[in-house]
Amino acid sequence: xxxxxxxxxxxxxxxxxxxxxxxxxxxxxxxxxxxxxxxxxxxxxxxxxxxxxxxxxxxxxxxxxxxxxxxxxxxxxxxxxxxxxxxxxxxxxxxxxxxxxxxxxxxxxxxxxxxxxxxxxxxxxxxxxxxxxxxxxxxxxxxxxxxxxxxxxxxxxxxxxxxxxxxxxxxxxxxxxxxxxxxxxxxxxxxxxxxxxxxxxxxxxxxxxxxxxxxxxxxxxxx
Amino acid sequence: xxxxxxxxxxxxxxxxxxxxxxxxxxxxxxxxxxxxxxxxxxxxxxxxxxxxxxxxxxxxxxxxxxxxxxxxxxxxxxxxxxxxxxxxxxxxxxxxxxxxxxxxxxxxxxxxxxxxxxxxxxxxxxxxxxxxxxxxxxxxxxxxxxxxxxxxxxxxxxxxxxxxxxxxxxxxxxxxxxxxxxxxxxxxxxxxxxxxxxxxxxxxxxxxxxxxxxxxxxxxxxx
Numbered sequence: 470x471x472x473x474x475x476x477x478x479x480x481x482x483x484x485x486x487x488x489x490x491x492x493x494x495x496x497x498x499x500x501x502x503x504x505x506x507x508x509x510x511x512x513x514x515x516x517x518x519x520x521x522x523x524x525x526x527x528x529x530x531x532x533x534x535x536x537x538x539x540x541x542x543x544x545x546x547x548x549x550x551x552x553x554x555x556x557x558x559x560x561x562x563x564x565x566x567x568x569x570x571x572x573x574x575x576x577x578x579x580x581x582x583x584x585x586x587x588x589x590x591x592x593x594x595x596x597x598x599x600x601x602x603x604x605x606x607x608x609x610x611x612x613x614x615x616x617x618x619x620x621x622x623x624x625x626x627x628x629x630x631x632x633x634x635x636x637x638x639x640x641x642x643x644x645x646x647x648x649x650x651x652x653x654x655x656x657x658x659x660x661x662x663x664x665x666x667x668x669x670x671x672x673x674x675x676x677x678x679x680x681x682x683x684x685x686x687x688x689x690x691x692x
Numbered sequence: 693x694x695x696x697x698x699x700x701x702x703x704x705x706x707x708x709x710x711x712x713x714x715x716x717x718x719x720x721x722x723x724x725x726x727x728x729x730x731x732x733x734x735x736x737x738x739x740x741x742x743x744x745x746x747x748x749x750x751x752x753x754x755x756x757x758x759x760x761x762x763x764x765x766x767x768x769x770x771x772x773x774x775x776x777x778x779x780x781x782x783x784x785x786x787x788x789x790x791x792x793x794x795x796x797x798x799x800x801x802x803x804x805x806x807x808x809x810x811x812x813x814x815x816x817x818x819x820x821x822x823x824x825x826x827x828x829x830x831x832x833x834x835x836x837x838x839x840x841x842x843x844x845x846x847x848x849x850x851x852x853x854x855x856x857x858x859x860x861x862x863x864x865x866x867x868x869x870x871x872x873x874x875x876x877x878x879x880x881x882x883x884x885x886x887x888x889x890x891x892x893x894x895x896x897x898x899x900x901x902x903x904x905x906x907x908x909x910x911x912x913x914x915x
Contacts, residue, residue, distance in 0.1 A: 472761045480892035490720055490732040494891060497713055497736075504855065505749050506895035508737035509713040513720075513730055517890070526728050538695045538902060632727065664887035664900035667740070668717060669703035672729035677887035677900065679761060 470683035475661075476518040477586060477650045479510075479675065484587045486618055489513040514673040520665050521645040525672040526635050531642065533665055533674045540612065540644065541676075542662040545575035547655045553580045553595045556622070560598040567657070568604065574611040575661055579652040583616040586650070596622045599633045606641065613638060614646035614663070614678075616653065646676065655680055693906035698884075699741040700809060700873045702733075702898065707810045709841055712736045737896040743888050744868040748895040749858050754865065756888055756897045763835065763867065764899075765885040768798035770878045776803045776818045779845070783821040790880070791827065797834040798884055802875040806839040809873070819845045822856045829864065836861060837869035837886070837901075839876065869899065878903055 477483070483492050490513035498507035514533075515521070520541070523530030548567045550559060559578070568576075578597060585591040594617035602613065602620065613620060613634075620634040638645055646663055660681040665674035700706070704716050713736035721730035737756075738744070743764070746753025771790045773782060782801070791799075801820065808814040817840035825836065825843065836843060836857075843857040861868055869886055883904040888897035 472765070474761060474890070476890045478757060478890045478892040488721065488726070489730055494894060496895075498711065500749060500751065503711070505858070506747060507712055508891065508894045508896070509734070510737060510889075510891060510894075511732070511734050513732055515730055524729060526723060528723065534701060538697060538900075542695070635728070662885075662887075664885075664902065666733075666889055666898055667697070667699045667701045667900060668731065668733060669701040671717060671731045671733075672719075673731070675889055677761075677890060679887065 470681065473651065473654070473680040473682060475649050475651055475678035475680055476676065477648055479512060479517045483517065484591060485513060485516055487592070489515055492516050512675065514668060514671045517675050518648045518650060518678050519646070519673050519675045520663055521635070521639060521647065521673045522671070523639040523642050526632065526639045530639060533668050533671045536644070536665065541665070543575055543660065544573045545577050545659060545661040546572045547577040547579050547652065547657050547659060549653065549657070550578060550580045555590065555593045557595040558598050559595055559601055561601040561604045564601055565604060568608055570608065572605055572608045572610050574609060575614065576605055576610040577614045577649065577652050577655065577661065579655060580616055581653040583650050583652070592618060594618060596620060597634060599637060602634050602637055606643065612644040612646065614649055616649040618647055620645060646678065649678060656682065693904065696874060696877070696903040696905065698872050698874055698901035698903055699899065700871055702735060702740045706740065707814060708736060708739055710815070712738055715739050735898065737891060737894045740898050741871045741873060741901050742869070742896050742898045743886055744858070744862060744870065744896045745894065746862040746865050749855065749862045753862060756891050756894045759867070759888065764887070766798055766883065767796045768800050768882060768884040769795045770800040770802050770875065770880050770882060772876065772880070773801060773803045778813065778816040778818070780818040781821050782818055782824055784824040784827045787824055788827060791831055793831065795828055795831045795833050797832060798837065799828055799833045799835070800837045800872065800875050800878065800884065802878060803839055804876040806873050806875070815841060817841060819843060820857060822860060825857050825860055829866065835867040835869065837872055839872040841870055843868060869901065872901060879905065
């Protein structure tokens with residue numbers, strides 16, 4: 470049995486989504502002067518590996534405070550998408566065989582695009598079509614996790630269609646996890662947990678994302 | 693089976709250890725203007741429920757980046773200390789019966805002091821003696837978790853003895869988790885996971901702390 474860390478480390482100046490607050494860590498207390506080192510941390514609710522709560526895009530949507538841990542942990546289907554290209558649209562026919570007739574609440578799209586994290590290429594990522602997301606939703610998915618910065622091609626533009634997948638998933642009270650690291654090393658079925666920083670009332674939060682391989686823990690079902 | 697959240701929510705102006713950076717959350721992007729809400733977060737590496745890495749007090753000690761998830765998850769002994777008073781010293785005779793001849797790597801001291809979180813009384817917390825910590829360490833403990841701000845009476849004073857427990861545990865490459873919430877509701881044996889924000893190279897990090905009751909997950913042994 471093995472635990473796999475699926476989170477990007479958070480460090481000063483790391484890549485964030487364009488327009489988001491930057492990440493900055495600085496030592497503000499020191500062992501010599503104060504008896505202990507303490508770090509001041511600045512980051513955004515969507516820095517690094519993180520969960521989007523519905524309130525990210527939906528007025529009145531649930532915040533991070535209202536997400537149950539049982540929604541964020543459990544058995545996951547990992548859909549491998551090896552060889553996917555920059556900007557490529559992943560549509561339903563591309564993944565329907567791997568999805569089958571039913572999928573668990575947690576679905577991971579493993580594109581391997583995290584190998585570009587920290588470069589401009591990372592932002593020219595593959596995207597998932599609304600029909601593919603609808604297909605997964607109809608088969609039971611409630612949380613979509615990806616190793617890209619977004620399931621949509623463009624966020625925060627004037628075109629509503631530009632973030633159709635966000636609108637669909639968060640609009641249906643589903644969840645999105647972005648910026649996974651190392652997801653393409655996972656088997657098709659494994660147990661995963663996303664453990665968010667408990668940011669009160671926030672639209673999202675960095676998570677520690679973990680996979681268990683081998684004989685995985687059995688988590689309680691979501692209510 | 694049940695998952696219990698043992699973390700304090702992080703919100704603006706919440707109580708932090710005296711001298712530590714404050715917690716501040718502010719909405720910096722909005723659905724109306726930007727298409728999505730995004731929150732800027734300021735906090736300290738020891739805000740809320742958090743882990744102390746050895747480098748908190750030990751020159752050259754391990755940082756959060758060097759902690760394995762397997763050190764932070766597993767079966768825990770929860771030592772109940774009902775009725776403990778402000779400033780009371782918890783010594784070895786007080787807990788040796790509950791500790792027995794061997795303890796797991798993870799030990800939780802559940803004093804119930806978290807009911808005072810956010811008040812001045814919280815800082816006048818019970819403390820644990822060095823002989824009690826040494827007794828637990830010699831029986832196998834490698835991580836001590838508490839529902840108080842510190843195992844020691846005073847941090848960051850000119851007297852080295854004032855943080856003797858920190859020096860002992862972190863000096864032996866052990867770990868400390870502080871500011872647990874709700875630990876006094878736990879049974880004597882349960883499975884616990886502490887999932888830190890992956891702050892690169894930092895002296896500590898806020899954690900999402902979770903307990904599993906009932907048929908708990910079985911985590912891999914630490915290396």
